[in-house]
Amino acid sequence: xxxxxxxxxxxxxxxxxxxxxxAAATLVVGSSSLAAGNSAVTSCGVSSLSATxxxxxxxxxxxxxxxxxxxxxxxxxxxxxxxxxxxxxxxxATATIGSCGTTCTATFTSLGTVAASNLGGYAFxxxx
Amino acid sequence: MKTLRxxxxxLAALTGVGTAAGYAATLPVGSLHxxxxxxxxxxxxxxxxGSTQTSDTYVQQDHATTSxxxxxxxxxQSASGKLHAVFVSFDLSSCxxxxxxxxxxxxxxxxxxxxxxxxxxxxxxxxxxxxxESLTWTDAVGLGYGATTTTVETGTKNNVTLAIPVTVDVDAxxxxxxxxxxxxxxxxxxxxxxxxxxxxxxxxxxxxxRPTLTINYEK
Numbered sequence: 001x002x003x004x005x006x007x008x009x010x011x012x013x014x015x016x017x018x019x020x021x022x023a024a025a026t027l028v029v030g031s032s033s034l035a036a037g038n039s040a041v042t043s044c045g046v047s048s049l050s051a052t053x054x055x056x057x058x059x060x061x062x063x064x065x066x067x068x069x070x071x072x073x074x075x076x077x078x079x080x081x082x083x084x085x086x087x088x089x090x091x092x093a094t095a096t097i098g099s100c101g102t103t104c105t106a107t108f109t110s111l112g113t114v115a116a117s118n119l120g121g122y123a124f125x126x127x128x
Numbered sequence: 129m130k131t132l133r134x135x136x137x138x139l140a141a142l143t144g145v146g147t148a149a150g151y152a153a154t155l156p157v158g159s160l161h162x163x164x165x166x167x168x169x170x171x172x173x174x175x176x177x178g179s180t181q182t183s184d185t186y187v188q189q190d191h192a193t194t195s196x197x198x199x200x201x202x203x204x205q206s207a208s209g210k211l212h213a214v215f216v217s218f219d220l221s222s223c224x225x226x227x228x229x230x231x232x233x234x235x236x237x238x239x240x241x242x243x244x245x246x247x248x249x250x251x252x253x254x255x256x257x258x259x260x261e262s263l264t265w266t267d268a269v270g271l272g273y274g275a276t277t278t279t280v281e282t283g284t285k286n287n288v289t290l291a292i293p294v295t296v297d298v299d300a301x302x303x304x305x306x307x308x309x310x311x312x313x314x315x316x317x318x319x320x321x322x323x324x325x326x327x328x329x330x331x332x333x334x335x336x337x338r339p340t341l342t343i344n345y346e347k
Binding site: 049 | 162163164165166167168169171228231232295296299303344346
């Protein structure tokens with residue numbers, strides 16, 4: 001009986017451990033899907049971003065500047081996607097936000113050939 | 129003794145749960161900081177033409193104090209001591225474009241009513257200081273000009289419309305919210321004799337032939 005109670009206790013401990021680890025695994029999945037949503041989780045105080053682009057005389061995008069990034073985001077990764085009709089991705093790029101003053105600006109130049117007329121918007125993601 | 133052993137076993141079980149829970153707290157739940165957002169652009173087109181939205185004239189080196197703002201045609205000419213240059217600008221304010229907007233494309237259309245004897249490559253230069261239709265050659269010499277130019281070929285046919293891409297200039301004007309002083313069109317190529325390209329002005333009797341600026345924009 002003593003052996004049984006000891007074994008039962010150990011089994012309970014192991015079971016509890018695995019159950020907790022299982023719960024942890026569930027948390028990871030849940031938190032990832034939460035982070036992929038829009039503005040559900042903020043990290044460095046960013047609440048909105050806006051971009052402007054410059055063009056060449058042919059009307060192709062040559063550069064995109066993202067402004068108004070909080071200085072606390074320095075060191076974070078900023079992903080930019082140029083979107084077209086139906087939110088299709090026309091081009092994307094990622095940059096590390098450098099150190100800056102009150103607000104930061106990130107500049108993207110290697111975006112391939114994208115006609116400004118096809119550009120319907122921008123999608124941003126800040127990870128850090 | 130039995131009670132002590134059961135207590136120890138229970139304690140071990142609770143320790144296991146606590147350790148696992150603590151481990152869970154260090155998983156990516158705490159380290160994953162993401163923010164996502166989007167910006168949607170609105171597209172539109174603005175076409176400027178006619179004498180109320182256009183200022184245009186041409187100046188003559190050989191008549192340095194003459195203004196030609198009311199002329200119905202304008203000359204670009206290359207000849208020794210007799211250069212002529214066209215000036216044209218548009219009032220962008222009626223397009224109501226915010227500084228956060230931009231030009232997807234901008235095209236300056238000029239109607240070539242009389243072609244030069246030979247095909248000419250005309251230079252289109254942004255003007256950076258204010259002028260009016262009373263502009264003279266003497267005045268034009270004192271104006272400011274942008275460093276980046278565009279070129280357009282005349283061809284050798286009459287009554288054709290030359291489409292000149294000016295997207296970069298217009299995009300920059302929109303973003304800076306600065307006044308648009310338009311462009312100067314010159315024939316700076318080498319020439320023997322006289323080469324004259326004649327364009328319809330904003331005072332031309334045929335409205336379809338008047339200078340036009342078409343802007344496809346986003347905001």
